[in-house]
Amino acid sequence: MKRMLTLSAIMAVVVSVTVPAAAHMEPSSRDLPSTASAVSASDVLQQASAVAAAEAEATVPSQSFASSADAEISPATRDAIKVKKLVVEPPAPVYAPAAPSGSFAGSYGGAFAGFLAVWPANAPVNDGFGYRGSEFHGGIDIMTGSGMTLVSASPGVVTQVTYGGGWGQYIKIDHGSGVSTLYSHMIQGSQMVSPGQTVAAGTPLGLSGSTGYVTVAHLHFETYINGTRVDPMGLLP
Template sequence: MLAIGAILIGGTVPAAAFSNSANQVVLAGPENSAASTPSVATATGSRDDIQTFASPATTAPAPIVRDTFAVEQVRQEVIITASGPTGSLDITPANGPIKDLFGYRGTEFHGGIDIMAPEASAIVAASAGTVESVTFGGGWGRHVIVDHGGGVKTLYAHMIEGSQAVVAGQWVAAGQFLGSVGNTGYSTFPHLHFEVYVFETRVDPMPWLP
């Protein structure tokens, strides 16, 4: 009777897991008979539905892979669609007709728009932001750059020297006076040369204006 009882009990014991010398977990039971291939999970985890075991002292941590593609894709999408967000800026920075537009003029590329505002008239911030720089140099002459956040910046060039009314690091509101329309730098007549940047890439300012 004892022998029979042992046989009956043994037949109802559920499948057990045994660990071999290769640090593998082998599931033993009816589903892993000699007629079928045993289910094996190694320390590297080849199957999601099997719990794996590994020694903390001998297993190197998995490298962290940064998903830079998604960030770059968003950046490129913003640049590609940068000419589309109509009215993203709050105010036209000077009062006057627009003469030269963004794009090629013959073989020369014009990186902004020229607003024919009267000499000494006001140049104002197109939107709120932080003044990045107040500089004299290059073809822009006296110019101011405002960082509006979100990768968007605006540039205001050819100001009258000494008319600048802001300093780097200063917060400005939309419509705040920055300086006066002048003729400094590579310019043949007083006007405001105005540029818009998205992630350091120049884009057409026209769709950005209200």
């Protein structure tokens, strides 16, 4: 299309150049051939042909070449590549082992760490949980002296209010989830709760004393997970 338009434009130029020249010639010379006009028209036609040929070459579409890498990797090969998702399993929680009542589990740092809400007495700890020579100490000794009010370490239900044996006067409370606490060496008859009673954290239980196997007045405090004694220090806040 561009080629045809170019030829038309050039021919229009030729006509516009040659016709007016012939129209203004003298009558005596009008019938004589004009060599200059003929030569000019021929030159113009040759130039037009050259321009048209150049434009034709310019309009040839460029060739595209496929990459050798694309030729080697087919769509089926690409789709066959799969990414394996890495799944990391979370570590299993650590729980205190269940064991019959009276066995010893050692120090505790399991799922119930910090379970208890308050300390049962406001006094320093003199003796910890574990072996003392060949003897195993199943709780902690809190040096309250005689007559200090002892309180429940967490909400729960009183299961025992008992006097006798090495613990003397003692109280035991079930806090749910397998957790229970024991308060011993209380002054006989000083208990302020009864079995089956529901208590809150900080509810007064009785007075510290020296009943049972003791040398000085103090609170011997024990904690249990599913019947197994564990270190009270791990459950206290």
